[in-house]
Amino acid sequence: MAAADRLVESVIDVDVPANATIGVTLSTEQPLKITKLSPSSCFLGKLFVGDIILTINDTKIANVGEFFKATKTPGKYHIRIKRDEYCTCKVSVLPAPKPGTESFEFDMNWRTGGMPIGILVYQDSEKRVIVSMIESGTLASQTLKPGDHLTKVNDVVILDKAMAKKMIVESVNAQNKVKLTVDRQTQAAPGSIPAPASTPPCSTNNPKMPNYDLPLPPDVLAIMEANKNFHKAPFNLPSILKAVGPATPSGSHINMPETVPEENQIEFDPSAKPLKTTPKRVGAA
Template sequence: MRIPRTIKTGSVTEINVEVRRKQYDPKIEFVERSRPPKVKKVGYNSYLNGSLYVGDEVIGLNDEEIRTADDFNRIVCARSNEPARLRIRVRRDCYYKINIKRVEGEQGNGEVLDLEIKWRRGGMPLGVSMEDSRGRITISEIQAGSIADGNFHYGDVMTHVNGKRVTDIKSARPAILEAINNNKSLTIRVERPERLGEVSHLPADVAKIIKRQINFHRHAHKYSAAITSAEREATTSS
């Protein structure tokens, strides 16, 4: 990977997401008087977290047109067991900009990098899964077609979120979500092992997964990318 680098990519698209309704309160906030309702905040413990993102516009729900937040809440907050599943039609702005910089003078196990991400309105998912191990947070999975795809690496160790030290997932996840909710921008610092063997600090099962997935981006996979190669190369003004 050539470092530093800056990437701009994405466009506005409509997608369907399906989630199982787990409670009456979805713990989601919309921009006041927005039509269609635009997501302002998704609670950390919301069952919609990971399915809806800040900036998403909800335009349909279970085959009904959604014009206002009240339309959405009338269905989602129903005091009954139905509907058990929510089929949500979303208009999502997939534009984002990522700037990757090498941090000079920092001591780490390999390269130390800052990944600065900015969204136009939010929507494009970060797309990483993390594992706790011996006081460190390690990237263990990367979602195809997400921001992380091609920018984060399996085995990256997350050390800071927006300049604050993080040592476990419990502290990292709320910090990431708060930054996206409030600022639509996020800076994550990672240590990137120079050699594959340097993931030995992880439990054997996690290290095995990372070693197996280390060249995932070179393999064909069943997931359809959220953005096309043409969009990936296009420069879009914010």
């Protein structure tokens, strides 16, 4: 079956408010495909990386300019797209490697190419490969979280960041799939502030919390909630700034009285006579 035959056509309804951020990056070639979504995009959660734009309010969209022209005013839009519904991620829960830590296996599959996994990783002081950032609108944004410890790629133990990046890129490019095994901390580390059990996860359904693309850890949300009005609270601690009194004269400084500099008059002859050499100034070489 051809790749185009596996694309499912559907209509997405999106309400664009006034002064909304479009935040969509599109490919320059046909078909017109979404390549990136910013975290502030009004289409976040409705459109995804890899979606092919067909029409907006029954008007055919052939290039990037037509897309932005069609969405520049607030209102309700009916966006007809083609999406590979088989761009999926199968999640398997593995036995916990240690108390306070969960382990997951994410089997990511793409039917067509050109869809990035959308993660950045770094290596910490313990030589662990940690997910540091996740791109909005990608397959990884629905599964992985910042702080996840990447332990295996395609069942191969990861030794460093370079190895992880190389194996992920090669697997996605060659097979349009990759399997990631991660450990996720579920309890706060010793010395940190634990989150209360009533702290809800950050989601678009909770109007009291910011609308993040990715849920923040519960302990971070608890700290943010406890300190959100810190600038309004009275401050009674003594200031670290000390008042400085007027400077007093001391023997190490010499007060020089201000004097008007002497003026040197230069002689000149206004008559129409041959010019004379200007005398040298006092102190000139």
